[in-house]
Amino acid sequence: MIWHEALHRLQGAAEPHVLASLVGTAGSTPREPGAKMVITADAVHDTLGGGSFEFQVIDAARQALAHGQPGTRLEAFPLGARSGQCCGGYVHVLLEVFPGAAMTVALFGAGHVGQELVRLMAPLPWRVLWHDSRRSAFPDWAADRPRLACHTAPRAEAAVAALPAGCHALVMTHDHAEDRALVDALLTRGDCASIGLIGSASKWASFRRRLSDAGHTADALERVRCPIGVPGAHGKLPYEIAVAVVAELLTLKPREARRDERGVDPGTLRAAFAPPPSAQPTPATASGDPT
Incomplete structure (x- = not known):
């Protein structure tokens, strides 16, 4: 089943599920940003490219489902170091957890x-x-x-x-x-x-x-x-x-705990989307000193 068909059915039935979206890539990767898959406790709909990387995404999603709390989390996958795939790229996957009925x-x-x-x-x-x-x-x-x-x-x-x-x-x-x-x-x-x-x-x-x-x-x-x-x-x-x-x-109805910060941790976002060190200005350039 295509991911959006599964998402529509699961949302309507209020069944627990996770929407996994590939939001950033670097180097050689199996899929492009925007690819999505939907994961439940016993099924997977669509694909982010297969291989060990996809199994790790599924495992992370099911661990999030087991906790039963709604929210988002950003997972980083270096395909060589973490996933053991020869393409050697780097991907960020956003996991959106829908625990089912309130x-x-x-x-x-x-x-x-x-x-x-x-x-x-x-x-x-x-x-x-x-x-x-x-x-x-x-x-x-x-x-x-x-x-x-x-x-x-x-x-x-x-x-x-x-x-x-x-x-x-x-x-x-x-x-x-x-x-x-x-x-x-x-x-x-x-x-x-x-x-x-x-x-x-x-x-x-x-x-x-x-x-x-x-x-x-x-x-x-x-x-x-x-x-x-x-x-x-x-x-x-x-x-x-x-x-x-x-x-x-x-x-x-249980009241959700109040939090000042919601969604992906801001520190995680800063680390994920900060420019590489080579793009950072040197102290001299930043202060306007040409020497």
Whole structure:
């Protein structure tokens, strides 16, 4: 697959990937500046010229993906010394790391509120895993939506077991018993970033009593938000509830650490693009002294 086709697909699906661009060359090199390739954890699209140099680019990209942090880095490859290639040139490769979705939301329930939620989340860079125990619950428009996957699992334990760690779970099925079973399974699993349950305070009081009897600690039960939605929001229409829930999820989204300098380290850029020593003026010439 050509790099730009792969980039378009991976960006739309919010799958982790790295765009590698050859930005500078010196001497004999396998490709010209502007050549690009896209790298994922298990695939490579297009080429920067092959050989040991390309394998090193792929390895550097996958190490960056493993850290899961977005950003850019500039890698220098002396093809003779570092890559062992006989062409002996020198290249700089810019690696742009896209770690995938900013958040993963596991939504249980394809009712009226669930459908409005999915519509609201569609433009956001979030991955949505939509679950319902009823095979006919999902609307036709949910098919082939980017970053949306629909799943049918009759048993709560099976649905919860398939979730990735660190997701934000929202429980709003058509059945209170199913809701309680899902919260039970989510608490037992214990690695969700957050758990939200639709309903009233009285519903949660009933659930809390039964979940406590099932062995869940008070600290664990404090992790469940019920009712859900940003505090102070009012309205009972499905769209109104969905807006309040998405706003609440935005408050739960991890905040990136603030940095004064972003992207490639300025020192790296200065070293990469500084003129060679032969082009630097001598102290005498720089001061205007002809001697």
